[in-house]
Amino acid sequence: MSKLELLIGTIASGKSTYSRQRSKQGAIIINDDALVTALHGGYYNLYNKDLKPLYKSVEQSIMIHCILSGVDVVIDRPNLTKASRAKYLAIAKAMDIEVAQVIFPFQEPKVHALRRMGDNTRGYSFEHWLNVAKDHIGRYEPPEVDEGHDYIMQIEVRPPKHDK
Numbered sequence: 001m002s003k004l005e006l007l008i009g010t011i012a013s014g015k016s017t018y019s020r021q022r023s024k025q026g027a028i029i030i031n032d033d034a035l036v037t038a039l040h041g042g043y044y045n046l047y048n049k050d051l052k053p054l055y056k057s058v059e060q061s062i063m064i065h066c067i068l069s070g071v072d073v074v075i076d077r078p079n080l081t082k083a084s085r086a087k088y089l090a091i092a093k094a095m096d097i098e099v100a101q102v103i104f105p106f107q108e109p110k111v112h113a114l115r116r117m118g119d120n121t122r123g124y125s126f127e128h129w130l131n132v133a134k135d136h137i138g139r140y141e142p143p144e145v146d147e148g149h150d151y152i153m154q155i156e157v158r159p160p161k162h163d164k
Contacts, residue, residue: 009104010136012115
């Protein structure tokens with residue numbers, strides 16, 4: 001029987017690193033940025049807000065087919081608010097599968113922005129990513145018991161990388 005792991009965290013908090021590890025264990029990773037990129041021939045910058053219903057439909061279709069196939073699903077996106085998590089939790093509940101909400105560490109916005117700049121800037125400036133991190137942290141709503149998950153996993157803070 002499959003399970004759903006709903007990742008919760010701001011940019012550059014470790015969600016995608018965790019997802020890569022889970023994919024090696026057989027889980028299917030649903031990442032909205034990767035889906036947009038795939039649907040636009042490799043170009044994320046062609047994201048079209050008017051196509052958001054299509055993006056969400058593809059995401060949900062993949063999730064449902066994975067669950068029906070007995071494959072674990074990891075939702076790799078910020079999932080910062082109760083409302084943003086609700087649709088995934090409703091599908092999982094309707095399909096009677098186990099759900100874990102996996103919370104990644106929230107640090108100072110500057111830490112997240114610097115990590116993003118060291119990984120994949122996607123052509124944006126430090127100031128852009130700093131504002132994104134501030135927005136994410138400001139909107140964060142911790143998971144509550146009534147959301148419908150089976151358990152919460154708290155991921156530990158990553159130690160800083162040191163140059164040798």
